[in-house]
Amino acid sequence: MADAAEKISTTDARLGDLTLPAGGWSEAARKDALARVQAMGLPERRDEYWKYTRPDTLTQAGAVPAALFDNDEAPIFGEMDRLNIVFVDGVFDPQASDDLSLEGVTIDRLAEAKTDIHWARDLYGVLEAKGQNPVPRPLAALNTAFATDGVLIHVTGNPSKPINLTYHHRSETSDAILHHVIRLDPGAEVTVLESGPAAARFNKCMEVEVADGATFHHVRAQGRDHERRAATHIFARLGTESVFKSFTLTANGVLTRNECVIELTGDDAVAHVAGACVGDGDFHHDDTVFITHDAVGCESRQVFKKVLRNGATGVFQGKILVKKDAQKTDGYQISQSLLLDEDSQFLAKPELEIYADDVACSHGSTSGAIDEDALFYLRSRGVPEGPATDLLTLAFLAEAVEEIENEDLRDEINDRLAAWLERHRS
Amino acid sequence: MLSIKNLHVKLEEEDKQILKGVDLEIEAGKVHAIMGPNGSGKSTLSYVLSGKDGYEVTDGTAMLEGADVLEMEPEERAAAGLFLAFQYPVEIPGVGNMTFLRTAVNAQRKARGEEEMSAADFLKAVRARAKELKIDADMLKRPVNVGFSGGEKKRNEILQMAMLEPRMCILDETDSGLDVDAMKLVAEGVNALRSEGRGFLVITHYQRLLDHIKPDVVHIMADGKIVKSGGPELALEVENNGYGDILAEVA
Numbered sequence: 062m063a064d065a066a067e068k069i070s071t072t073d074a075r076l077g078d079l080t081l082p083a084g085g086w087s088e089a090a091r092k093d094a095l096a097r098v099q100a101m102g103l104p105e106r107r108d109e110y111w112k113y114t115r116p117d118t119l120t121q122a123g124a125v126p127a128a129l130f131d132n133d134e135a136p137i138f139g140e141m142d143r144l145n146i147v148f149v150d151g152v153f154d155p156q157a158s159d160d161l162s163l164e165g166v167t168i169d170r171l172a173e174a175k176t177d178i179h180w181a182r183d184l185y186g187v188l189e190a191k192g193q194n195p196v197p198r199p200l201a202a203l204n205t206a207f208a209t210d211g212v213l214i215h216v217t218g219n220p221s222k223p224i225n226l227t228y229h230h231r232s233e234t235s236d237a238i239l240h241h242v243i244r245l246d247p248g249a250e251v252t253v254l255e256s257g258p259a260a261a262r263f264n265k266c267m268e269v270e271v272a273d274g275a276t277f278h279h280v281r282a283q284g285r286d287h288e289r290r291a292a293t294h295i296f297a298r299l300g301t302e303s304v305f306k307s308f309t310l311t312a313n314g315v316l317t318r319n320e321c322v323i324e325l326t327g328d329d330a331v332a333h334v335a336g337a338c339v340g341d342g343d344f345h346h347d348d349t350v351f352i353t354h355d356a357v358g359c360e361s362r363q364v365f366k367k368v369l370r371n372g373a374t375g376v377f378q379g380k381i382l383v384k385k386d387a388q389k390t391d392g393y394q395i396s397q398s399l400l401l402d403e404d405s406q407f408l409a410k411p412e413l414e415i416y417a418d419d420v421a422c423s424h425g426s427t428s429g430a431i432d433e434d435a436l437f438y439l440r441s442r443g444v445p446e447g448p449a450t451d452l453l454t455l456a457f458l459a460e461a462v463e464e465i466e467n468e469d470l471r472d473e474i475n476d477r478l479a480a481w482l483e484r485h486r487s
Numbered sequence: 488m489l490s491i492k493n494l495h496v497k498l499e500e501e502d503k504q505i506l507k508g509v510d511l512e513i514e515a516g517k518v519h520a521i522m523g524p525n526g527s528g529k530s531t532l533s534y535v536l537s538g539k540d541g542y543e544v545t546d547g548t549a550m551l552e553g554a555d556v557l558e559m560e561p562e563e564r565a566a567a568g569l570f571l572a573f574q575y576p577v578e579i580p581g582v583g584n585m586t587f588l589r590t591a592v593n594a595q596r597k598a599r600g601e602e603e604m605s606a607a608d609f610l611k612a613v614r615a616r617a618k619e620l621k622i623d624a625d626m627l628k629r630p631v632n633v634g635f636s637g638g639e640k641k642r643n644e645i646l647q648m649a650m651l652e653p654r655m656c657i658l659d660e661t662d663s664g665l666d667v668d669a670m671k672l673v674a675e676g677v678n679a680l681r682s683e684g685r686g687f688l689v690i691t692h693y694q695r696l697l698d699h700i701k702p703d704v705v706h707i708m709a710d711g712k713i714v715k716s717g718g719p720e721l722a723l724e725v726e727n728n729g730y731g732d733i734l735a736e737v738a
């Protein structure tokens with residue numbers, strides 16, 4: 062009883078701090094989402110799904126201030142031709158953004174889309190609501206209810222360049238809630254890039270509908286501000302022969318919880334979710350993934366690698382649920398950590414739940430240190446200890462990075478990882 | 488070239504003495520061979536010289552061209568010209584063989600204050616040497632030693648040696664696990680590198696490698712010490728009579 066009362070008071074305190082954006086086509090969805098949050102209550106430490114990650118700073122009434130992080134690195138993805146959409150502390154910045162018109166796609170701002178956008182109305186909060194079962198994700202429902210900005214991306218063809226969402230963090234107390242909705246029509250293909258710390262506290266939700274035969278690529282690099290906190294959700298629904306590939310790089314950040322909820326609803330669909338994270342010291346990173354196979358012959362892969370040092374913490378909760386009729390499912394899940402010292406820790410909870418009989422699913426989770434024999438071998442060939450350790454660390458991360466199909470993006474991510482490792486050598 | 492005096496080594500973790508006073512003098516241009524029963528300390532000697540963790544030098548010295556190698560980090564020893572062809576080459580998943588070789592070559596050049604090798608020059612040099620060792624393009628692309636056969640691993644060691652051009656080469660049982668053809672390739676690789684300025688220490692169990700790589704001096708090691716040294720005929724004696732007679736004679 063005490064738990065329930067505490068949950069209600071935490072939830073009330075947070076909700077009391079927010080106002081529901083009124084009017085427009087999303088109003089009904091927002092009200093429904095608010096009802097969902099109120100019914101579920103915000104997460105608490107005692108919740109099974111939050112066993113390894115403390116939710117209090119994500120649910121409290123204001124953001125814990127986060128210092129801005131000065132660095133002289135060139136912006137990631139900066140070299141490539143892309144359509145830029147910029148948010149500053151969670152607010153769209155039209156000056157910094159490109160013109161939003163691009164062949165094969167229509168892009169609208171959530172905050173400005175007052176007129177009815179049919180396709181978005183049919184999706185906004187819908188995948189999120191569906192993703193509340195069987196495990197509640199109250200922060201996502203809160204997002205649907207209170208998101209103040211975001212983009213609605215309708216992909217009708219094959220746009221010539223990636224859509225690049227950049228999130229700047231300029232205020233030490235910013236508390237941003239963004240919600241994006243993406244729909245790919247049958248056969249369409251798009252790459253969405255995301256980067257930046259966004260805010261002191263960032264709650265972001267992305268709903269992605271990938272129609273039959275469509276292909277969605279997603280590569281994100283979460284910002285390097287040490288004190289930032291983020292709770293993000295991706296909800297995706299995949300049609301027949303569609304492809305969904307998402308990769309996330311996380312370097313630094315005092316708290317990150319990335320949830321990814323995917324439903325394979327059409328036969329022969331493919332979903333790959335991967336992440337590489339590197340953390341030093343006061344770093345807590347949680348990947349929580351839930352993939353449901355609900356069609357025949359689908360493939361899913363989860364590849365998560367974490368490099369942790371100086372007391373950093375990594376968490377992985379990953380589930381593959383194969384429903385009764387999802388025969389010929391090919392499911393793979395691997396989560397591994399490389400602990401560069403004894404103070405760091407990796408907490409993993411891999412789960413398989415299978416109701417079909419003709420499936421091939423495998424999962425594995427390991428925690429290890431640098432291979433001393435390999436390190437000596439490299440050093441005996443003249444490679445100094447620092448670079449040799451970096452080389453082995455990048456090799457450890459490679460399986461995750463290789464999930465990125467585009468070679469330029471892959472190289473860029475590898476360069477960032479190499480630079481981070483070089484800066485963080487002992 | 489390499490001068491080892493009264494070298495005593497024990498395990499760091501255990502109270503176990505492995506080398507009990509090794510003396511060895513290897514001149515530039517010469518090939519020395521060490522033979523000896525299993526467990527006599529041959530690999531330990533090679534590891535201690537190249538700087539592997541886990542061993543403690545309790546007495547003695549090892550100087551490479553006047554520099555105290557025992558004081559150096561493994562990478563410094565490599566840059567100073569020491570090379571060990573491992574008895575058991577290590578597999579490194581995720582690190583491409585080419586990347587590894589190029590990183591190593593340029594790291595050594597950098598440490599010596601030399602200019603790095605350009606990608607084009609490097610590629611040319613690797614291809615030429617790989618061809619001689621019958622190492623195909625695929626092996627160069629694969630992760631270091633991963634999925635290599637025993638023979639491929641040993642040839643890969645010789646390729647590294649050829650690319651790094653060390654002054655003092657130590658080969659630890661490079662012949663073990665090789666068929667006759669592979670052994671010839673390896674021996675040819677080694678012979679191609681023989682030169683005035685380079686010393687070799689060839690550790691082997693068998694005479695047969697020494698048919699191909701003709702040693703100048705042969706040493707017998709037993710229980711952590713060099714118990715007998717002589718010319719190539721000593722290897723033949725071992726081949727014919729085993730270690731029994733020699734060990735009995737020095738006991």
Ligand SMILES: Nc1ncnc2c1ncn2[C@@H]1O[C@H](COP(=O)(O)OP(=O)(O)O)[C@@H](O)[C@H]1O
Nearest residue numbers: 498505523524525526527528529530531532541
């Ligand atoms: N790291 C180690 N831990 C335990 N024993 C070791 C270690 N290294 C060497 N030894 C022991 O030292 C002795 C010499 O081994 P080694 O140098 O491998 O001999 P060789 O190469 O002549 O066969 C053996 O008894 C071996 O078991």
Ligand SMILES: [Mg+2]
Nearest residue numbers: 529530574660
């Ligand atoms: Mg040995």
